[in-house]
Amino acid sequence: MDWGSLYTFTAMDKTSRLREIPLLSFLKDRDMQSLTTGMTEAHYKKGQYIFKEGDPAEWFHVLTSGAVKCVKSSPEGKEAVLKVLVPGDLFCCEAAVFDGTPHPGCALTMGPVSVMKIRKAAYFKLLQHNPEAALEIIKYLGNRLNEAQETAKTFALERADQRIASLLAKLAERMGKPTPHGLLLDIRLTRQDLADMAGLALETTIRMISKLTRKGLLGKSGRCLVIKNLKRLKTLAESTV
Amino acid sequence: MDWGSLYTFTAMDKTSRLREIPLLSFLKDRDMQSLTTGMTEAHYKKGQYIFKEGDPAEWFHVLTSGAVKCVKSSPEGKEAVLKVLVPGDLFCCEAAVFDGTPHPGCALTMGPVSVMKIRKAAYFKLLQHNPEAALEIIKYLGNRLNEAQETAKTFALERADQRIASLLAKLAERMGKPTPHGLLLDIRLTRQDLADMAGLALETTIRMISKLTRKGLLGKSGRCLVIKNLKRLKTLAESTV
DNA sequence: TCCATAATATGACATAGATCATGTTGTCAA
DNA sequence: TTGACAACATGATCTATGTCATATTATGGA
Numbered sequence: 001m002d003w004g005s006l007y008t009f010t011a012m013d014k015t016s017r018l019r020e021i022p023l024l025s026f027l028k029d030r031d032m033q034s035l036t037t038g039m040t041e042a043h044y045k046k047g048q049y050i051f052k053e054g055d056p057a058e059w060f061h062v063l064t065s066g067a068v069k070c071v072k073s074s075p076e077g078k079e080a081v082l083k084v085l086v087p088g089d090l091f092c093c094e095a096a097v098f099d100g101t102p103h104p105g106c107a108l109t110m111g112p113v114s115v116m117k118i119r120k121a122a123y124f125k126l127l128q129h130n131p132e133a134a135l136e137i138i139k140y141l142g143n144r145l146n147e148a149q150e151t152a153k154t155f156a157l158e159r160a161d162q163r164i165a166s167l168l169a170k171l172a173e174r175m176g177k178p179t180p181h182g183l184l185l186d187i188r189l190t191r192q193d194l195a196d197m198a199g200l201a202l203e204t205t206i207r208m209i210s211k212l213t214r215k216g217l218l219g220k221s222g223r224c225l226v227i228k229n230l231k232r233l234k235t236l237a238e239s240t241v
Numbered sequence: 242m243d244w245g246s247l248y249t250f251t252a253m254d255k256t257s258r259l260r261e262i263p264l265l266s267f268l269k270d271r272d273m274q275s276l277t278t279g280m281t282e283a284h285y286k287k288g289q290y291i292f293k294e295g296d297p298a299e300w301f302h303v304l305t306s307g308a309v310k311c312v313k314s315s316p317e318g319k320e321a322v323l324k325v326l327v328p329g330d331l332f333c334c335e336a337a338v339f340d341g342t343p344h345p346g347c348a349l350t351m352g353p354v355s356v357m358k359i360r361k362a363a364y365f366k367l368l369q370h371n372p373e374a375a376l377e378i379i380k381y382l383g384n385r386l387n388e389a390q391e392t393a394k395t396f397a398l399e400r401a402d403q404r405i406a407s408l409l410a411k412l413a414e415r416m417g418k419p420t421p422h423g424l425l426l427d428i429r430l431t432r433q434d435l436a437d438m439a440g441l442a443l444e445t446t447i448r449m450i451s452k453l454t455r456k457g458l459l460g461k462s463g464r465c466l467v468i469k470n471l472k473r474l475k476t477l478a479e480s481t482v
Numbered sequence: 483t484c485c486a487t488a489a490t491a492t493g494a495c496a497t498a499g500a501t502c503a504t505g506t507t508g509t510c511a512a
Numbered sequence: 513t514t515g516a517c518a519a520c521a522t523g524a525t526c527t528a529t530g531t532c533a534t535a536t537t538a539t540g541g542a
Contacts, residue, residue, distance in 0.1 A: 072394045076481055080397040082390050094383035098376070104387050127376060134375035135339070135368060141382040142335035146345050148389035149323050153313040155396035156321040156440030160499065191520065199397030201500050206521060223508085223519095238316055401529065431489065442530050447491060464489095464538085 017041075017116065021062055021088050024133075031130050035122055042115050050107040050115060057096035057103050060123040063089045066113030067187040071196075072105040081196040082148075084110070084187070086175050090140060097123065111188060155199050158237075163198040164208040166237035168218070172227040182228035184221055212236075258282075258357065262303055262329050265374075272371050276363055283356050291348040291356060298337035298344050301364040304330045307354030308428040312437075313346045322437040323389070325351070325428070327416050331381060338364065352429060396440050399478075404439040405449040407478035409459070413468040423469035425462055453477075 015032050018024050027035070041064065044050060050061065050068065068085040082105060085091055096103055097120050127134045154166055176183025195205035212218040217233050219226040227233060256273050259265050268276070282305065285291060291302065291309065309326040323346060326332055337344055338361050368375045395407055417424025436446035453459040458474050460467040468474060 070390075072390070074394075074398040075479055078398050080394045082393060094386055096383070096387075098380045098383065105390065124376075127379070128372045131369045131372055131375060134372060134379065135365075137379055138368070138375065138382060139339045141379060141386060142337070142339065145335055145382060145386045145389060146337075148386060148393060149311075149313070149346065152323060152389060152392050152396060152440075153315075153321040155393060156437075157315040157319050190518090196397075199393075202520090203501080203522085204499055206519095207499095210521075240317055432491095433489080443490090444492085444531080445529060447489095448529095451491075 017064060018062075021064070021116075024062070027126075027130070027133065031126055031133065035118060035126055038122055039116060039118050042117055044109045044113045044115070046109055046111045048109050048113075050109065050113075051103050052106045053103055055103045057101070058120055059117040060097060060120060061091045061107075062116040062118070063087050063091065064114045064116055067110040068113055068115075069108050069110055069193065070105050071108050079196045080199065081193060082151075083144075084171070084189070084193075084197070086187070090137075094141065110193075160198075160200050160204050161208050161211070162237050162239070163200060164194070164205060165212070165233050167194065167198050168212075168225070168227055169230060169233045169237055172230050172233070176227060176230075179221070179226065181219060181221065182226045183230060185225045185227070188223060189225065258305060259303075262305070262357075265303070268367075268371070268374065272367055272374070276359060276367055279360050279363055281358050283358055285350045285354045285356070287350055287352045289350050289354075291350065291354075292344050293347045294344055296344045298342070299361055300358040301338060301361060302332045302348075303357040303359070304328050304332065305355045305357055308351040309354055309356075310349050310351055310434065311346050312349050320437045321440065322434060323392075324385075325412070325430070325434075325438070327428070331378075335382065351434075401439075401441055401445050402449050402452070403478050403480070404441060405435070405446060405453070406474050408435065408439050409453075409466070409468060410471060410474045410478055413471050413474070417468060417471075420462070420467065422460060422462065423467045424471060426466045426468070429464060430466065 015036055018027070018032060018035065042050075044066075051057075053072065063085050065087050068089075068091070070082040070085065070091065072080050072082060074080075085107075091107060127137065154163055158166065171185055171189075172183040175185065175187070177186055178184075191206050191209065192202050194209070195202045198205060200208075209218065212233070213220075217227070217229045217236070219228050256277055259268070259273060259276065283291075285307075292298075294313065304326050306328050309330075309332070311323040311326065311332065313321045313323060315321075326348075332348060368378065395404055399407065412426055412430075413424040416426065416428070418427055419425075432447050432450065433443050435450070436443045439446060441449075450459065453474070454461075458468070458470045458477070460469050
């Protein structure tokens with residue numbers, strides 16, 4: 001198995017990279033120093049696993065470039081995409097790292113990816129000595145929890161067209177780049193990815209996206225989606241019929 | 242609207258009560274003192290809202306007795322039960338309290354309930370001064386996040402019978418009281434509650450439960466369910482056909 | 483104790499969405 | 513440029529599950 005190549009950067013380089021990450025920007029210099037010791041940046045190609053379900057959780061990760069999908073699979077081989085991570089997102093900072101339990105899901109790269117890997121122990125120490133950092137993590141986890149529960153609600157109560165609409169709206173709000181034609185989702189999401197995120201079959205997802213495109217709410221730029229009318233999309237996500 | 246009556250206890254009483262809660266048992270005496278200042282215990286009757294979706298998040302709650310369901314509703318009036326809380330569970334400790342955002346869902350009592358309410362500010366202060374406490378909360382949130390993602394996966398990939406089986410298995414593991422006949426779920430969960438937890442229609446849920454009962458995996462004691470064969474239930478939750 | 487109401491149960495039917503089949507379009511490497 | 517493969521698209525079924533209708537059985541308050 002190819003786990004990507006690991007490079008170690010100079011302390012200064014690493015510090016400046018960490019500073020760019022919103023969730024870590026509040027760190028004091030002394031914290032930075034302890035963090036950067038033993039920290040490495042890993043690079044992956046498209047389609048590689050950063051970790052798999054069941055692997056031991058040894059690192060705290062921060063995505064610095066590219067996109068990663070968090071995936072769980074069923075025995076039959078069907079995939080559920082729980083979340084798409086974009087630069088700045090933390091992952092595997094959760095229960096697993098603390099409890100010593102294995103990873104509850106996989107992290108799969110969607111293209112070329114760079115990740116900062118921080119040793120569990122260093123991360124742990126940081127949180128113990130820096131309450132501000134711990135509060136930030138609590139806030140982050142709280143938000144992720146809300147998101148996950150919102151997703152669960154969507155799966156439990158909404159129809160296929162609503163699921164697709166709210167999924168696209170969520171993606172647009174989180175990572176849409178404003179352009180003259182609308183919000184550009186500039187990561188390569190296949191219809192299958194979207195289907196796995198919405199808990200729907202590929203064909204159903206394609207049909208729903210076609211419908212939204214015909215209605216003029218959606219367009220494409222190259223091979224990426226453009227949300228042309230976020231407001232109507234959100235209305236549709238809640239409409240009864 | 243009747244929000245239940247509020248009583249204020251003596252500091253000693255409160256301290257001893259907090260000590261009984263696993264998640265707070267590690268607290269030092271000085272932390273306890275600051276926490277108990279301004280802390281109140283509230284009592285509710287069956288069917289009351291502790292808070293509703295959209296309410297401002299002013300308190301950190303710890304459930305001391307009874308059962309509470311976390312609920313989100315759709316415009317059409319359908320309910321999704323995200324989680325059933327049992328004594329010792331924290332709630333509303335999440336993003337809302339920190340971000341100043343309103344509650345993302347409702348907390349609805351399922352019977353007579355007692356709740357410790359701790360002012361947002363006191364809770365905040367506790368976490369800032371006690372890294373151990375913050376780490377415990379991070380661990381707790383991490384686990385809740387895993388649970389929520391596991392639920393999302395179930396909703397996305399599993400059939401009705403599997404959903405019911407894994408729901409019952411999860412409940413049995415979390416709160417089943419061992420008895421000679423199996424694991425007793427001694428809170429009053431209606432079929433509708435179970436349906437709302439599994440994201441299924443009431444009738445479908447009833448049919449699945451009847452089937453499990455006929456198969457001998459399930460029984461009842463009074464008006465509560467008994468899981469007679471957890472192992473087979475878990476096998477069923479993953480079976481392909 | 484009785485009555486009104488809520489909860490449980492079960493059959494008949496409707497339908498959203500999965501599955502299968504087939505074809506088209508796009509993409510990238512040689 | 514071409515050829516092979518992946519992604520996208522769309523129609524034709526099939527089926528799991530939702531919905532509706534109707535009983536039966538609990539439950540809790542007067």
